Amino acid sequence: MNILQDLKHLKHISLPTRPVICKCLIIVIGLIVLRAIVSPFLAINSSEKSFYESATLDLFPGVRKDKFVEVPQIIWGLNNQKIAFARACLTAKYLNRSLLMPSLSASLFYKEVDLLQPITFDKVFDFNKFNARCHGFARLARYSEVSNHTEPFILQKGSGRRWTVERDLDQLQQSRLGVVDGSEVIHITGKHPFLWPDHWPVKDYARIFECLALAPEVETEVVKVISKIREAGRKARHEAAISHNKNKMDGLTDLPVQYIAVHMRIEKDWMIHCKKWEQRSNLNEICSSKGEIIHKVSQITDLRRPVVVYLAVADGLLEDDSVTSGWRVGMIAYEKKKLGVTTIYDRQPYLIKSAIDFERSYISWGRQAHAVRMLACRPMHTMSLEMMAAHSDG
């Protein structure tokens, strides 16, 4: 399936008509093997920091630091917000401008504007790290950098059938010239940035995603959840050691604790969508049943069992307690409650919750697979497990 085409259909995918939830378990978006106790959770690593601060930066001018693009509030689910954010970055890059740090939405509501809970980008992602990693490619700016010498230029995006991709690109091209280019801020209005026609190659989106790192406060929460999972893994290993021949297991206890995180989508709107999608595309792999998920996960052959299977699924959406049962021998399923991490999540708004679950996956998948998944916006399980396994060292 054409990835770019998928990208254009993204808006339909997790568009939450209402965060209404179905009790059945529908889909695995993702599935991961975390392999070693590398420490992917360090804050800004020192080389990145010094690079960011280094004066040699100006050897690579990149986008202008005194011209800005401002975009509308970014909305919907985490993945969609990341894609919208990337599109905004690439639009700004095209105009050779810095993107004024956009406002994301902490909640899933999209029609009830007052329920959106705007949240600034740097509450979720690391601002400095973004600019360090994307240096020379794209740049985020803070509002305090704007001198307000000139009025912002309002760039009104069109919509509807007559607003073609060509017209949209033409409008952007015109904005690189003359008066518009002279204005300090180009304020883009109209539809959500996600709905602007897409003009950029997939690899450019991937480049932006690679620059996204969680804000330190969110990272801290991720570390907590992972340590709980590891603890559960050690316990499972210990119990297995007791019930088996001890000598045989001795060597194992020194090895890093592995786990699999299975990210499940269980929203009703998704289920309706994926069924339709299956019909349209003549594929039957888009929606998965629990049985299929268990089967696929159990096919990962290079896992040392017992292994913890962490079901990254919002417990509030989970009316079916049976998700943790029925797994194969040596695969011990945990959800948030059983793992004892509900308090970590309960404190957080929707977006951060997703970021905690999602970015953990990100770490173990490797960036490339992650970006591909986001762009294709296809559930990970439609990719082969071999492919995922190949990325698990990433």
Ligand SMILES: *[C@@H]1O[C@H](CO)[C@@H](O)[C@H](O)[C@H]1NC(C)=O
């Ligand atoms: C952006 O503007 C800077 C400064 O004018 C220039 O050096 C750079 O080449 C421009 N980049 C692009 C991609 O046009």
Ligand SMILES: *[C@@H]1O[C@H](CO)[C@@H](O)[C@H](O)[C@H]1NC(C)=O
């Ligand atoms: C310019 O205006 C923005 C928005 O009103 C404000 O946040 C920013 O601090 C202003 N910049 C300066 C240098 O006054």
